[in-house]
Amino acid sequence: MRLTYPTNVKIVKVPCTGRMDIIHMLKAFENGADGVYLAGCLEGECHFLRGNLRARKRVAQVQALLNECGIGGERVAMYNLSSAQGQRFAEIAREMTEKIRALGPNPIKKHGAERRAQSVKNGEQRAQCAE
Amino acid sequence: MSASNLERVLKSGSFAVTGECGPPRGADAEAIRKKGAHLKGYVDGVNVTDNQTSVVRMSSFASSLVLKEMGFDPIMQMVCRDRNRIAIQSDVLGAAALGINNLLCLSGDHQKFGDHPTAKNVYDIDSMQLIQTLKRLRDEGKFLGGEEVKGRPDMFIGCAENPFADPFEIRAMRLAKKAAAGAQFVQTQCIFNLDKFEKWMEMVRDLGVHEKIYILAGITPCKSIGMARYMKTSVPGMDVPDALIDRLKGVSKEKVSEEGIKIAVETIQRVRAIKGVAGVHLMAIEWEERVPEMVRAAGLYPRPQVN
């Protein structure tokens, strides 16, 4: 359709929004994302039947967790649209961008990018066990 | 001759009347005396509640003693929520030793309803087993552990039953069970739904239980529409028909409490006519001063002197 949408939106393609789990959304914020949204099929039209319904519930859970840890649940959202709705896709991208811009950057960034990189590295450490 | 006045009255065939005094939320015995003063001469026995609705009040034991000193025949209520079998047996011996000879065995409202919802509850034994415990102490002279009791407690054993709780179909059976366990009198939850009460009494009579236990019908006068509504919606196991609330609404605001008394007196008269009902238990909570007029209006004054 060659419609434009803001360049700050990074798209991660998945076969179904039901593939998204809570940790994926949280990791995005750990890696410095200012906002995350899921764009899934219209309810009732999920190719995998209920994947988008599960996604919605998980988004609600992530909102609660983000509120809990002080990042802010408004930074994550669930949208539903069909693959034919190009206009809507662009509209959502703009809407979410504006919303996040108004909220400001991810609060973890205020103490410097260096520190952020270090904590991401720490998060990826796994213990070596003598099993 | 029984040490319990209530027992003597019931055994004589007279229609019995019992009242109720809720102890104060402090260490002031005068509060109990004041309530008792209203009831003097109008009841055969008076219940003393035991931390009702799990709200801490002066103990039922102490309050019963205060009333005993005033010349009443106290009916000490005992719940299973706060005491284990050791404390229970101990309190029973103490009560009997001090001339408290009626004990009402109850499970007890759950602590979440009261002012100490974080407390641990006990429920070592249940009300059915409490009835059995009293019978064992009194008739066999044995503690639950099997040892001999030196000085058996003389107790008239009572219990409660709620004809309005679910499941309805076992409520008469449960009373039969309590009678078989040793309960000698029962006080019911307060009656507003007379049709249901009559149905329950029918089931009770079918089981022959009315001949095994003295049944006292619970009566509470409604002070206000708010009180009736509160009981309808917020008290578990209460059945308050809409017709009653409508009747209270049908009179002017100043006349509501009078209407409440009227309804209570009518209820007394109606239950008196039901076969198997041996008396009434008047629970005029925080309204003890109206008991005398209710007893008079129902034709139940003076109370019999049975020796």
Place this chain on the structure above:
Amino acid sequence: MIVANRKPFEEIVEMVKPYRKVLLLGCNECVTVCATGGSKEVAVLASELRLYREKEGQPIEITEHTLERNCDPEYVESLRPMVGNYEVVMSMACGCGIQFVGEHYRDMRVLPAVNTTFDGVAEEQGVWAERCLGCGNCILDKTLGICPVTRCAKSLFNGPCGGSTGGKCEVNKDTPCGWQLIVDRLKEMNLMEKYMEIQPLKDWSTSHGGGPRKRVREDLKL
């Protein structure tokens, strides 16, 4: 299985406040089944804590590690090579596991990230409910498979009490009345006459009240 709930975030934050290097332990058994402390939940809590602490300007290093079980010494021992690298251990295992790890690593504090609650079953996906409180003296044969100790809020043996309304317990309108369940079962099996049997006193000495319990199989000891 044992069911637990994660502690409120504020409580967890307060507990780890003095620390910068934490080992966050999970368990692959009960707490995984009730979605409280398995590897997924460990990952989520670790992520939340990093986000929070980063935001506060006091970053925290959290290593995520889930043991097969926390209640058998073989698994708990497997932590020995690494446990010394951390200032503290926080565990999402049940109370048994939290304590057991502490017993094995005497100079390590083990903080509880969960509140261990009850022994129960999965009534449906995402819903777990209490069934057994381990009284040590099972009478399920007498009550047709429904436990009055656990399913009745007052553990009545000759219930129901006068607060049972519409099949629900007076304590919580979402909780079925345990005795309603028993009566229904008696009806279902045509055994209503059993209701008239008075259940005898409970021997509570076999439950926790009798003292912390132990079971020993001499033939299994090495």
